Every structure is written in C-alpha cells, then in structure tokens.
Amino acid sequence: MLNNPRSHGLWEATAPQAPATTALDGEVSADVVVVGGGYTGMSCALHLAEAGRRVVLLESREVGFGGAGRNVGLINAGLWLMPDDLITALGPVHGERLLGLLGDGPALVMQLIDKYGIDCELERNGTLHCAVGPAGLKEIKEREAQWQRRGAPVQVLDAQETERRLGTAAYAGALLDQRAGTLQPLAYARGLAQACIRAGVIIHTSSPVIASDSKSDGWVVRTTGGAVDAEWVVVATDAYGTGPCQVTRNEQVHLPYFNLATQPLGADLLQTILPGREGAWDTRTILSSMRLDRTGRLVFGSVGALRNTGTAIHKAWARRALAKLYPQLRNIAFDHEWHGQIGMTTDALPRFHKFGRKGVGFSGYNGRGISPGTVFGRELALLILGEKSEAQLPLPRSDLVEIPFMRAREAWYEMGAQIAHLASARL
Structure with missing residues (x-):
C-alpha cells in the first residue's frame, strides 16, 4: 500500500481490490462526517446509512491503511484484561455491559460478513x-x-x-x-467500504483532516481539498490520528508488531499444522501469534518493527522460533513481511470521548481492533440515531489525557523487543 510492501504485506497482495474513491474536492454537506476509514468508522457509517442518514467518510490515506489493514486477523471476544479485572476497573454496570457486547462482538463481525457477502477468508473455528x-x-x-x-x-x-x-x-x-475466528483484515476493511458505498456513504480517501470547527448547529471539518458541513462528527482514527485527531493518538503508546508469511505449506504439512485453522497466540509478555491464510501460508508474528536494525533481528528470531515450534519448517522461505502499530492505553481499556457538542469517538483498542472496532462503530451510530443515550453506552466518558514521555516509551518498546529477540528463540 502506498508503494510500501512492508506496510500491509500479504494482506495487500491477496485482498480484493479497494473500491474506487476520490479525494474531497470542494464543500459538501451531510448529516454525519466520519473521520477514519478503519473498522470503527466504516461500521458507524454503514449503520447510519442503513438508517437513512447522509454520511461522508474522510480517510487521510486509503481505506484500511491503519491497524485495520495490518493486524493478524484474529476475531477475538473481549479484551486483554481478565473479565473480573474489567469489572473492577469500570464497575458492574459498564463492566458487564462491555463484556456482553464484546463477548458477542465476533458474532456481529460474522453477521456483517454474511449479510454483505464480504470475501475476507472468514474462518469460524475459534x-x-x-x-x-x-x-x-x-x-x-x-x-x-x-x-x-x-x-x-x-x-x-x-x-x-x-x-x-x-x-x-x-x-x-x-x-x-x-466464539472467535480469523479473517483477512484488509479484505474485511475493503468489504465494509464496499458495503458503505452501496448503502450511500460517500467515501473520500487521500483527504487528511487539517481543521475542525464547531458551530451552533454542528461542525465544519476541513481537509486539504475541501470541507464537510455536518451536524455530527465521529472521530474514528484511533492510534493513527493526525492533525486535530492527533489527540486520540497521543493518549496511546505505540507498540510495534510485525508479521511474516511463509510460502504456502504443502498438503502434508497442513494436515498437522493448525489443521482446524484456528488462530493462535501465546501467554508470553512479548507474545507470538500464528494462523493460516486461505492459501495455506503460515502467518507468524510478534512484537517489533521491521525497520533499521530490527529487520534482521526479528527475522532471524522468527526463523529460530519457528524451527523450534515446527522443525519441518526450518528451511521454508518467508514470502511477505510487514509491521504496524498497536495503540496501548495506560490501563489496557478503550476510551469513549466527546469532542464538544455532537462530536464523539471510541479509541484505544490495545490490540483487539476487529471485534471492538465493529461493535463500537455500531454503538456510535445508535447514539447518533437517538436509539441509545450516552448513559447506555458500554463505556463512560473519558477525558483526553496525553501520555507523558510517550515517544521515549515507544522507543524503549521497539528496542526492548529487539533485545529480547536477539537473545532468544520462542520457549
């Protein structure tokens, strides 16, 4: 994507073509302007459009450019936190409500895939x-x-x-x-975009937001090429926010994560390596993950960025670790490699924010973006439609708080992953 094979790797190589979109050029109006073309933004836009609202979605790069198009593709239920810890953190009302919604989150993802015929390599095997x-x-x-x-x-x-x-x-x-499963994450994002367009959403890519101004009856959101006048604005940029949406990025520390994809495994190997095609990850602090794609490639990943000295260190570690897990793969080649950033909040919980009058957003998914992003997008749509009140949302309102020494922490995470992988294999 954007001529960088390490941004989306295998997913860019195997996803269906992105829908045709253009940059915003001029001034337009809508009921709602959604900023961000990931799972949250497109789920919100889709649910609003199906309810008859006029929606314009602005994406600074391409649909699925951020975490939505780079992740492992695990459709997990819940969050990283243990359920009881989540109740302790949020209280029984919001805590149980959030657990219920996110526990059912994979089902919503799969329902949307079925409803709109999204071709995204869905596996329902847990x-x-x-x-x-x-x-x-x-x-x-x-x-x-x-x-x-x-x-x-x-x-x-x-x-x-x-x-x-x-x-x-x-x-x-x-x-x-x-409850869980796997999918091709960029294909799911592009499929949501196609569904949005068919429902009447106007999607403008290559349209970074540079300013937003509230007024008595709504918002004016400006890009480099035009402006959208709308009653509501939804901020759905999560950890990839820029410009006025940088505020949601600044409340999260970027944790780098990379994936490597092997050549397609032969039929004999596929009988023994993840024969049920479940997605998997482990309990280590510097965790590893693995799953198969439709063609039988093993996608193997861990914490770290494939840049500078990290490229050689992490690839060498992956070779050792994979050989320790599966000696029969000792000499198999990696055909694709890519990395991205996971936005981590200080307490591993997502956030609900209000941005003045009729400005709303969720962010901070802590590595669980597919299911929560889809669910939270729907919840924002229900709020805007008046079908839910703010008090009925799965999270209470949070203030925007910038993490101190954020860049230093991010540098430490990136270097720490290199140190850990330089010295170890997998177990």
Missing part, C-alpha cells in the same frame, strides 16, 4: 490462547473460569489436545474460544 509453562496454564484456567461464569463457550484443552490442534508440543495447554 482461537487458541496457548499456555507457556505452568504460569501460562494457570492464567488460561483463570480466564476459562471467569468467562464460563458468564456462560461463554470457552474451555481449556490439555497438552495433548493442544498439540493435536497446533502440531507442536511446545505448550502446556490452550484456551479454546469457540
């Missing part, structure tokens, strides 16, 4: 949270207990069943979440 050693096993058992108390279809698999599903004996067990 995900595996893999336990590294006794400590990891203790963690996933606690997650199992907390989710099962809420009726979720999750279960801890023993080491033998985990080995059967993964094709490696490296883990002490795994938490199977049958």
